[in-house]
Amino acid sequence: MFDVTELPLIGAAALRARSAARVLRTLPTDAKDGALTAMAEALVEHTDSILAANAVDVAAARADGTPESTVDRLRLDADRIEGVAAALRQLVALPDPVGDVVRGSRLPNGLELRQVRVPLGVVGIVYEARPNVTVDAAGLCLKSGNAALLRGSASAFETNTALIEVLTEAGEKAGLPAGFVELLPADRASVGELLNARGLVDVVIPRGGASLIQRVVRESRVPVIETGEGNCHVYVDASADPAIAEAVVLNSKTHRVSVCNSAETLLVHRDVPFLPRLLRALTDAGVTVHGDPAVLEAAGAGAPAVLPATDEDWAAEYLSMDMAVRVVDDLPEALDHIARWTTGHTEAIVADSATAIAAFTAGVDAAAVLVNASTRFTDGGEFGFGAEIGISTQKLHARGPLGLPELTSTTYVVTGRGHVR
Template identity: 50%
Template sequence: MSYTEELGIRAKAAEAAAAGASTLQKNNALAAISKALIANKELIIAENAKDIVNAKANGMTEAKQDRLKLDEKRIEGIAKGVDELIALADPIGEIIGGGCRPNGLQIIKTRVPLGVIGIIFESRPNVTVDAAALCLKSGNVVILKGGKEAINSNVCLGNIMRKAIEEAGLPADMIQVVDKTDRETTTELMRLNGYVDVIIPRGSANLIQAVVKNATVPVIETGAGNCHVYIDDSADLGMAVEITDNAKTQRPSVCNAIESLLVHKDIADKFLPLIAERFKQHDVKIYGCDKTISILGDTVEKSTETEYATEFNDFIIAVKVVDNIDEAIAHIRKYSTRHSECIVTSTLENAQKFQKQVDAAAVYVNASTRFTDGGEFGFGAEIGISTQKLHARGPMGLTELTTVKYLINGNGQIR
């Protein structure tokens, strides 16, 4: 029996208890996790420090090290996110449809857990807690497979949570963290049919596509974020600078940060120097089209197809001056990963056109793409941002971790 099969058997053994747990039991377990995270802050930071040392030795960029790092403030934030889940409505058992048939059969459509969820992710150890807590609240069992860069942090967090929920009266195996870092184990998890009901990848485009192409278990595809902001000719330039700067530099290593900036030709001469000056504060590297270079000079490197198609996850941006909104939309449709897109405009017609014609999970008018987040949308922590169109799209909260079951009650009907 393989290592992953053992995980699967243990997960299936915990499935009934997870699905049958009351809201009070699940909330008590979440409260225990939150309390345990705070009580073990020093241990978590010590284990995370090992991952940071390895990251530096392996040449990880500072932006990606930021994704990896856990300090006291971030641990408190993670614990707070768990506490916030307690206040959210439990989706399990919710009646979402049904009625009485002419033959007297009563049919009820209700929400139930997906079952056993496998989550494959990179870098960010907060995902370990966010995902586990969401799965617990929604009555699911979870097997978590993080990247090797966060192995010490992830195993530590997993052990803390397992002990906490066991002490709260739920099976520890509702949460399992894979403690192996080899690719073979990841591949086996993707193909653990019969044990795992769905796989959710979180991370780079390469990771997501590797899972989509190699998994035999059904996959909910979460998105790499090649996101754009388009500055329309009617935009308030002050607002445009603030939105663009926030969307690029507030936390560039996350999937809802923008990677490309599109600017209408009629305001490019005014806007580009303003945003370039702001970008200097963060040492943002700019790739640009010929028109951008003619305005900003040799501080800009020539952009190519590669730059427009790249999710940098860093203080880097690709800029293009466009003739009109139609060219901006065409560019986005070509290069977007269908995650989050934004227009800054004062024209209602263009705002509506952009929101109708841009195909993405979240389409913004006059607001930063950094709001594409389960917490910001009021869902609590999120399991990921789905960029596909079936089952779930956008930030995936508790409801998106459920499926439906039909409950049929009769009094002897036959067909």
């Protein structure tokens, strides 16, 4: 039995979640869907109190000099609350993965073998800034039969507290067990306790910046599903169509720069004649280009300034209107560059050559490979999977969008008729 005295900050919450997880794993789909619907309605009904709490967090963030882009991610309004409520309603429409038979067969000895999806149990999620993650995580864990231990950022603590109070009251009134979702203290010590709660917590998922993810991976004694960090590349092959290349590069970089599936590096084959066009398109869109000597030369006199690129640029997850650009001699050199600097999130190729496409898709090691399409499509919703908790960049258990099936494990159910070995 785990000694919860070693966890003075989170021990009581973890025990409640552990107890709730035993109930949730057998909860029928209609009960979970009814609770999700009630939780969505409650969020909208309590908009005023949630916004009042959010105003406290926003004011504190601005007083601390937080950049407005970060404040905007923290800020809620009535439309955004309706949006997070809609996300819960969307979960109702998604298939319940619990109980799905992954595979099954009759063995030669007559035993019936089924591999069945079951909940993970207690899922700890450590995340930053965006309070919508609080609702998304609670809903995803509930639909997949898991209890959720949520540790949000201190900057959103008042908002997260208000959200959890609303979700807890509505969920318990709808028949959910106490502890189905718990909000942990927003301090560094609580993260340390969560990462050491092996035996109470089944898996921890970090969602945020590189430093947060690295700390969780480095320190956790609980199994971790690593998510998020995205140094994504777009490679433009010599066979690429200029118009397609420009559209893919611009959308990958500029559609939304602060997310993990935005592109950070552009690799261009030396025989591509339209590199100046790509550079002009990027700079016209407000992108600061960090280029190698060949890119500096291609920019030419009178072109927008290109900053010299260093190894720091090749490694950077900018999350800003910056892009590193390099000219490569051939596709193998592009693959070598990606292999050195990738975070294993998303890599894209723009090409007409079937040979180049086949070599690229086979040669890169990433959760998602895009062909003649923007890196911004690496997303559970865009893939048609519905909501997600993040993008897994590891190789064990789950890789890519972490949707409902990825928040489950499996059990083998073996049925016989008095079989003995």
